[in-house]
Amino acid sequence: MQTLLQLFFTALQIGAVYILFALGLTLIFGVLRIVNFAHGQFFTLSALIVSVAVPWFANGGSPVWLAYTLACLCGVIVTSALGALVYEVGFKRVERDMTGSFILSAGFVLMIEGVFTKLFGGIVRPVPPLVDGNIDVFGISVAAQRLVLCGVAAALTLLLTLALGGTRFGKALRAVSIDHQAAMLQGISYRRIGFGGFVAATAIGAVAGALIAPVAAVSPTLGDAYLVKGFIAVVIGGMGSVPGAILGGLFIAFVESFVGFYFDPSVASLAIFVLVMAVLLVRPKGLLGHE
Amino acid sequence: MNERFFRQGLLAVALAALLSVAAGSGYAGNLVIWIAIAAVLASTLRFVLLIGELNFAVAAFFGLGAYASGAATTLWQLPFGLSILTSGVVALLASAAFGYVTLRVKGPYFLLIGFAFTEALRILYTRSEWLGGNSGMVGIFPPAVLGDYFPTFVVAVAGALILLLARIEHSHLGRVFVAIRDNDSVVRSVGIPVHAMKVLCFCIASLVAGVAGALQAFSNNVISPLDFSFMLSTFALAYLKVGGERHALGPVVGAVLLVLLASVAQRFGGSEQIFYGAAIVFGVLFMPDGLTGWLARRRTARAKTALPSPAGEMQ
Numbered sequence: 001m002q003t004l005l006q007l008f009f010t011a012l013q014i015g016a017v018y019i020l021f022a023l024g025l026t027l028i029f030g031v032l033r034i035v036n037f038a039h040g041q042f043f044t045l046s047a048l049i050v051s052v053a054v055p056w057f058a059n060g061g062s063p064v065w066l067a068y069t070l071a072c073l074c075g076v077i078v079t080s081a082l083g084a085l086v087y088e089v090g091f092k093r094v095e096r097d098m099t100g101s102f103i104l105s106a107g108f109v110l111m112i113e114g115v116f117t118k119l120f121g122g123i124v125r126p127v128p129p130l131v132d133g134n135i136d137v138f139g140i141s142v143a144a145q146r147l148v149l150c151g152v153a154a155a156l157t158l159l160l161t162l163a164l165g166g167t168r169f170g171k172a173l174r175a176v177s178i179d180h181q182a183a184m185l186q187g188i189s190y191r192r193i194g195f196g197g198f199v200a201a202t203a204i205g206a207v208a209g210a211l212i213a214p215v216a217a218v219s220p221t222l223g224d225a226y227l228v229k230g231f232i233a234v235v236i237g238g239m240g241s242v243p244g245a246i247l248g249g250l251f252i253a254f255v256e257s258f259v260g261f262y263f264d265p266s267v268a269s270l271a272i273f274v275l276v277m278a279v280l281l282v283r284p285k286g287l288l289g290h291e
Numbered sequence: 292m293n294e295r296f297f298r299q300g301l302l303a304v305a306l307a308a309l310l311s312v313a314a315g316s317g318y319a320g321n322l323v324i325w326i327a328i329a330a331v332l333a334s335t336l337r338f339v340l341l342i343g344e345l346n347f348a349v350a351a352f353f354g355l356g357a358y359a360s361g362a363a364t365t366l367w368q369l370p371f372g373l374s375i376l377t378s379g380v381v382a383l384l385a386s387a388a389f390g391y392v393t394l395r396v397k398g399p400y401f402l403l404i405g406f407a408f409t410e411a412l413r414i415l416y417t418r419s420e421w422l423g424g425n426s427g428m429v430g431i432f433p434p435a436v437l438g439d440y441f442p443t444f445v446v447a448v449a450g451a452l453i454l455l456l457a458r459i460e461h462s463h464l465g466r467v468f469v470a471i472r473d474n475d476s477v478v479r480s481v482g483i484p485v486h487a488m489k490v491l492c493f494c495i496a497s498l499v500a501g502v503a504g505a506l507q508a509f510s511n512n513v514i515s516p517l518d519f520s521f522m523l524s525t526f527a528l529a530y531l532k533v534g535g536e537r538h539a540l541g542p543v544v545g546a547v548l549l550v551l552l553a554s555v556a557q558r559f560g561g562s563e564q565i566f567y568g569a570a571i572v573f574g575v576l577f578m579p580d581g582l583t584g585w586l587a588r589r590r591t592a593r594a595k596t597a598l599p600s601p602a603g604e605m606q
């Protein structure tokens with residue numbers, strides 16, 4: 001029972017980050033029909049900035065929580081700016097061209113990752129812990145830091161889902177992703193929504209990166225592993241579907257923590273792959289996808 | 292035109308093979324080998340694009356071929372020719388199973404599942420102790436008979452493979468593939484099994500990629516799981532995109548140009564990764580049809596402007 005509960009918590013923690021990552025991917029695909037491989041690089045950039053900025057702010061004399069907040073803000077703002085730039089220079093010209101935009105994003109992956117390696121070096125950067133100590137929850141001991149991160153991620157996911165359902169911008173995003181021509185006929189500006197959607201998705205990815213920085217080994221290739229899992233989550237849930245991304249993210253996190261514990265982490269990765277194949281055999285458009 | 296194309300193709304391969312003798316087996320020889328292998332990889336990518344799918348699993352089948360040759364040579368002591376054949380067969384069988392399941396889905400789903408497959412295979416290699424695990428396999432040597440002529444051998448095989456793909460593309464089967472890309476419902480309506488044809492196309496491309504992987508294993512002598520990540524697929528994409536996908540020569544042009552330029556860039560301390568990335572971005576944004584497409588358009592433009600002038604002289 002102890003172990004089960006512990007595993008359940010681990011799954012929720014990594015699941016929250018997977019969900020945030022997959023949400024960005026599915027938004028970009030839904031709105032712009034872009035399979036964006038460069039999403040992992042935005043995620044990495046934010047984590048890298050946090051890993052550099054936290055010690056910098058902390059040395060400047062600010063308390064740990066303030067250093068973290070400032071660093072996260074920096075990470076998200078800089079990453080969103082990069083996202084806006086990449087969209088304006090590149091993706092705007094190949095929108096709704098699935099193959100062309102994918103190839104373009106692959107080019108950005110190589111370029112951005114190469115630049116990161118030059119700028120930050122290939123070394124792993126440890127980030128000092130946000131909160132020290134452990135907290136007892138239901139009789140099991142959980143690292144306080146992970147609990148905080150998990151809470152923030154869960155709150156953000158909830159907020160996002162509500163925003164997508166409730167706000168004008170969220171409704172316009174969903175309308176465009178269901179049928180962009182019909183949405184344009186209703187007076188929704190595709191250009192504006194496309195730009196807004198891309199930057200919003202990038203910012204979500206940046207938040208996920210900033211959240212993972214304290215608990216992960218931050219290096220310029222951090223995003224690659226998340227890219228595979230994020231895309232698998234999106235494929236399982238159905239591309240372009242927001243509830244699908246949440247479901248897929250949780251699914252992968254649970255398989256990873258349970259199979260990873262009882263067998264081996266690499267067996268878990270293989271199991272995830274086999275399960276995706278099985279899902280696609282039964283439901284070629286993903287669990288919650290539609291034509 | 293068809294006949295002429297293949298006669299010229301054969302001539303070009305023979306010429307390239309002869310030229311590669313001059314490169315010897317040093318750094319220049321390695322460069323020649325990598326150009327040849329890169330051209331084959333990009334050509335297989337282009338071949339699957341005939342049915343309208345982007346095959347991101349190309350690195351996976353390339354890796355399978357390399358590992359099959361590695362195992363055949365170092366573990367089972369099979370002769371050189373048989374090892375390369377093993378690579379082709381292993382890649383073919385794996386791609387038949389993988390393609391049968393995954394080609395039911397299209398576009399982004401197929402692309403992403405290929406990406407996941409590449410990474411899953413890499414994990415499998417690192418887990419397999421008999422394949423050397425994390426550190427990979429060593430001691431995969433080509434026969435001593437080939438000696439300094441190994442680059443020549445690679446160029447000849449690569450050229451033959453690319454010609455084979457071009458031959459199939461120009462055959463009846465190739466037209467069926469293109470028809471599936473354009474409108475698969477029409478193809479189905481005349482009684483052609485679309486799914487089987489797609490799997491066939493995928494299998495041919497993967498067989499060729501597997502043989503290319505074997506060549507890579509023999510030329511490098513060492514292979515490790517890290518060599519076969521999705522980055523390799525991205526590089527192949529760069530060759531294809533810069534060369535242009537309209538013409539069978541596109542991947543070859545792209546491979547020659549990018550590999551040479553990257554080696555120059557590396558000598559000046561640049562990063563190979565940034566260079567390839569920039570090449571892809573530039574290609575997609577400014578030369579959507581690649582170099583061959585750009586050249587073809589210039590030629591037709593010149594033909595148009597050239598036409599009125601003889602009429603002018605007549606007057």
